[in-house]
Each structure stands twice: as C-alpha cells, then as structure tokens.
Amino acid sequence: MEPVTTLQHLVLDRLRDLGDRSGPLSTRLAARRSGGKVSYETLRKIARGEHSGDISDDVAQGIALALEVPLSQVHAAAGQRPALGRFELPRRADRLTAAERRTVIAVVDSLLNAREVTAQALSARETAAVRRARMAERPPRTRPKDGRRSRTG
Numbered sequence: 001m002e003p004v005t006t007l008q009h010l011v012l013d014r015l016r017d018l019g020d021r022s023g024p025l026s027t028r029l030a031a032r033r034s035g036g037k038v039s040y041e042t043l044r045k046i047a048r049g050e051h052s053g054d055i056s057d058d059v060a061q062g063i064a065l066a067l068e069v070p071l072s073q074v075h076a077a078a079g080q081r082p083a084l085g086r087f088e089l090p091r092r093a094d095r096l097t098a099a100e101r102r103t104v105i106a107v108v109d110s111l112l113n114a115r116e117v118t119a120q121a122l123s124a125r126e127t128a129a130v131r132r133a134r135m136a137e138r139p140p141r142t143r144p145k146d147g148r149r150s151r152t153g
Contacts, residue, residue: 007055010077011047014067030066037062053078081115 011027018025027047031040038059043066045051055063055078064071075082089104096104 006079007046007051007053007074007077008049010069010073011043011063011067014069015047018068031062034062034066038066055080057083 012024015024015027015030018030027043028040031038031043042051042055042059043063046053046063055074060074060078060080061071063069063074067074072082093101093104
C-alpha cells in the first residue's frame with residue numbers, strides 16, 4: 001500500500017473519530033492540538049492525498065499529538081521506521097581519524113538514502129498504477145461527424 005494513502009486514511013479516520021455529531025474534527029483544529037509541530041496545510045494536504053507522505057520526526061510527533069495516536073502508528077502509516085533513539089558508536093571509535101569518521105557518516109547516509117530511494121520508487125510505481133486505473137475508468141473519446149473532439153458519457 002502506498003505510504004501517503006495509509007497516512008491519509010489514518011488522518012481521515014482519526015479526524016472523524018475525534019469529531020462530533022456536526023462532523024469530523026477540522027484539520028485546522030487538529031493542527032492547533034499539535035503544539036506547532038504540524039501545520040494546518042500539511043494536515044490538509046495529507047487528508048486530501050496531496051502530500052508526498054515524507055514527513056520529518058517533528059511532523060510525525062505533531063500528527064501523533066493532533067490525532068491522539070501513538071508515534072509508532074504515525075511512522076507505520078507513513079511507511080517509515082520509527083527512530084530508535086540516539087545512535088552512539090562504541091568508545092573504540094574515538095580512535096578513528098577525521099577521514100575515517102567521514103567515511104562512517106557516508107556509510108550511514110548511504111543506508112538512509114537507499115531506503116528513501118526504494119520507498120520513492122515504490123510510491124512512483126503505485127502512483128502510476130493509480131493513474132492507469134483512472135484512465136481506464138474514463139469513457140472512450142469519439143469524434144462526431146463534424147470532426148471536433150468530444151467525450152461521450
């Protein structure tokens with residue numbers, strides 16, 4: 001499942017759950033509940049399916065606060081692994097030279113970037129599949145006798 005769709009469903013479901021008889025909780029009010037960690041515009045775009053689904057840890061925390069859900073649920077809905085806390089190298093790494101330290105950081109960056117590229121490629125494939133499905137639902141184009149293009153249906 002595409003991460004943004006899952007995140008979109010989480011947001012829509014929780015806004016509905018947190019609402020009342022008059023309707024779902026507004027994205028504007030939900031954003032206020034986040035303590036400034038997620039904007040109204042970001043929540044609105046997620047709810048409308050117009051957001052990439054790529055969210056920072058702060059935005060994930062804001063969504064969790066706004067929607068009263070565990071942070072791990074937001075990360076899962078966004079297709080992200082939750083942060084496991086500070087990662088510290090063992091003491092023996094203190095002996096690494098500046099160049100070796102840059103290499104370690106480059107390896108970490110490569111691992112994180114590879115995961116992001118894979119997620120983006122999957123998202124792009126799923127987006128293309130959705131577009132193809134929408135195109136298949138459109139009525140066929142026909143040409144009237146006067147030669148102008150028109151749609152039937």
